[in-house]
Amino acid sequence: MLVDQFNPLEGKMLSILDKDGNVKDKKLVPKIEDEKLIEIYKTMLLTRVADIKALQYQRQGRMLTYAPNQGQEATQVGSIAASEEKDWLVPAFRELGAWLYKGVPLEQIFLYWYGNESGSDFPENVKMLPISVPIASQLNHAVGIGMATNIKGEDEVTLAYVGDGGTSQGEFSEALNFAGVFNTPTVFIISNNQFAISVPRKFQTKAKTLAQKSIGFGIPGIQVDGNDVLAVYAATKEAVDRARKGEGPTLIETVTYRLGPHTTSDDPKIYREDVEVEEWKEKDPLIRFRKYLIDKNLWDEEKDEKQKEEFENIVNSNFKKVEESGKISLEKIFKYNYEEMTPELIEQYEEYKNYIEKGVK
Amino acid sequence: MPLLNNISAINHALDKEMERDKSVVVYGEDVGFEGGVFRATAGLQKKHGVDRCFDTPLAESGIVGSAVGMAVNGMKPVVEMQFSGFVLPAMNQILGHVARYRNRTRGRYNLPMVIRMPYGGGVRALEHHSESMEDIFAQTPGLKVVIPSTPYDTKGLLLAAIRDPDPVIFLEPKRIYRAFKQDVPEEDYTLPIGKAKIVQEGEDITVVVWGALVREAQKAIKEIEDEGISVELIDLRTISPLDKETIIESVQKTGRFLVVHEAFKSFGPGAELISTVNEGAFLYLEAPPTRLTGFDITIPLPKGEHHFIIEPKQIADKIREIVSF
Incomplete structure (x- = not known):
């Protein structure tokens, strides 16, 4: 079990790809079909393209406040890709890649950020709760979904997201505690992107890892390289499988970095050095995974350019529809x-x- | 027909509804094995199983927050806050999510859930055991706020609350949990949420009350019955949505208005009701619409609580004052 092999208290973090996309340990590579690997990559790429565009729209005064995702695509897509359609997604607010993979139409996501509640009225088959603004409060909803799943004797799993700042909230502890007591099929994913707006991770807790917070609640926890999509997938898949078998919740901390601002209304230059951002850019999850796929002959640069262009057009036409939606x-x-x-x-x-x-x- | 008091009416209603609808689950602190500190859920775990009536960790936000998830995933949770004064940690969930979910998702997810809590003063308890906070909930769009005053109403309103497609805050006046008994029909019935009840008709003044104060008002009316004052007594039953129609019609008839509540005076429910009267019956008024309420102070501990609790004599005196205006 990965959760046994990578004990956060021993300072161990699950990492499969190095920053150049080379496999560090073949034994750890999760079994994923080629088609699915490509789907994961394409969703990450669409996330990146849509994110850059959304920022542009916002700067042009065409979009309201927006929470950017750049740098966190592996965490977002790698985790949700390990679940199934029947499973639930309980978001915080910065999981664009997960929502897209889950099947939320991009137009709806833009509609939400454009200032329209209809953006949270997802299609029938998309089992996802709306964005939750009060930090960490959504985790209790995720646990409640799981409690109902248990009562009904079903085998759905719930993936619930929270940020590093969210781990300081009381509701984080309440949710993990309830999940443990009621043995709910919940996978908690902490997207540790190092900052809660301007406050760095070290001011959230004295604990060395956020993953180890699971231990006090009697549930397994694991820290993974959040910019390594294979590592995120592997840890989540193991947790999802355990949850589905009735073996209860897991806490996963994905160590990643928010390359952009918290939202379009803050300026990260005030609270962090450019050199730090540059360092993390070298660990870009997209570049790493692309290299891995190219090495496997599943992708190439030419395809990449074409795909990017296609996505840009899709994003533009989706946003255009949103702009035409007018007022409520x-x-x-x-x-x-x-x-x-x-x-x-x-x-x-x-x-x-x-x-x-x-x-x- | 069973003879029930208010607390046994709650138990009876929960039992019947759990039997009728398998999606109803009941939980909270001490709710399962013990059956609740007031015994509201006594015997339910034994009868309906530990899956459907159970204890939780001691965390109100977790209780209400998980109920949101339960409701989204097809259950009808009826959760208990041990005392209404303990609801504060759960307000993030109640005001921030429970009340908003339907609107936030444009109707995709409604939350059919009930949050029950013993409320109000008069039981000589510790701090945080005597509050009347109906106004905070009533001010929140998306919530319904129900307060029963008799065993018959308790059953009919609680069943209506559980079957309501929207979240209901069910405030139980704990002072009268065991104050009196009433014949409650064994068979299924509901009372409409959002409709007040005219307890007795009268000509000279409209008195609006709810919860434990209905009985106190009835005692006051008895006190003045020989004085030739004819009182129309209305039990609001539901604070939100407010039955404005019944109130306005009554005041148009009587020309005088008194509202009595234990919640704080300033910005309290009385202010809302008086505005309602002014807007709907201004030209019929023969005296200023008046409120008799809790003071704007932290509710005192037991040795000072008698000053805070409104007694029948105070209500009678206030009625005399308004009628002789």
């Missing part, structure tokens, strides 16, 4: 607070509707 109707902002609008809401709605129909606003 008055009815929609009232309609979904309860199954049926209360008499008070009907009154407020009618009064304002009559007012604006006179053309004053």
Whole structure:
């Protein structure tokens, strides 16, 4: 078991590819079909392309606040790729690659960041909760999903995401504790991207790793190289398989780096050195994985260029549709607070509707 | 027809609903094996199994947060906060998620869940055991807030709350958990959420109350019955959504209005009700609409609580004052 081989208390971190995409230990390489390897890579590439575009749109004043993902694609896609369609995804807010792999249409994701709740009304088959802004509170939802899974005797697994800052929240501890007590099929993924906005990881905890936090709750924990998609996949797959067999939750810490700002409204130059960012750019998860695929003759530079271009067009056309979506109707902002609008809401709605129909606003 | 008090009516309703609907699960601190510190869930674990009625770690946010996940995944959780004063750690979940999920997902995920909690003062308890916080929940879009006052209402409203497609905060006036018994029909019935009940009709003044204060108001009315004052007494039953129609109609008839509650005065439910009366019955008023409420102070420990708790005599005096305006 990887969780036994890589004990975070012994300072061990699971890592399979080096930064040049070479396999360090063949025995650790997870079994993934070629087709799936390509699908994983393509999702990572789409994530990167969409992310860069979204930042551009935001800088052009066409998009509202946006949380960039650059540098974290391996963590996002490697983890979700180890789950199945029937499994649940409980996001924090920076998992673009995971959402795309799960099947959320890019248009909807952009619609959310564009400022429209309909961006969280995912297609029926996409078992994913909406983005959760209150940090770490979503982890308790993930555990509740798992408690229901257990009661119903089903074998779905829930993947739940949180950042390094989120591990300081009380709800993080409550969720891990409940997951342990009720033996829920939950895989917690801490995307440790080194910063909670401006606050570095060392100010979140004195613990050497975030993975070791699992130990106090009696559940296994493992730290993996979060920029190594094979390592992320391997650790998650093991955790998912255990959870599905009824062997309970796992905590995975993926060590990665947020190459961009926290959101479009902050400037990371204030709180970190360029040289640090440059160092992490050398560990870019996309470059590493691409080299691995090229070595396996599954991909080449020419394909890469073509694919990137195709994705750019897809991203542009999706965003264009979002821009054409316009504003939300008055009815929609009232309609979904309860199954049926209360008499008070009907009154407020009618009064304002009559007012604006006179053309004053 | 069983003769039940308020706490046994809760137990009875939960039992019946767990039998009828296998997706109903009941959990919280001491809820499972012990059956709750007030015995609201006594016997449920034994009868319905440890999967459907169980104890949790001592963490309110975990209880409510997991209930969100449960509801998303097809269950109908009925969770207990041991006392309403203990709900504070769970407010991040209640205000931040429970109330918002339907709107956030444009109706994809609704949360059919009930958060039960004993509430209100008058039981001579420790700090954080006597609060009346119905206003905080009532101010939050997406929540419904129900407060029963009799065993009959408790059963009908709790069943309605569990079957409601939206989250319901179910506040149980613990002071009257065992105050009196009533015949409660064995068969299934619900009472509508969002509808007040006219407890008695009258001509001179409308008095609106809920929870434990319904009985106190009835005692007050008895005290003044020989004085020729005819009181229309309304038990609100549901704080949110508010049954404005019943209140306004009544005040249009009586021309006078008193609301009594134990929640704080400033920015409290009374302020909302008086605004409702002013907006809907202003030209019918013969006296200023009035509120008799808890003071704007931290609710005192037992040796000072008697000043805070509203007694029938205070209600009677306030009615006399308004009628002689």
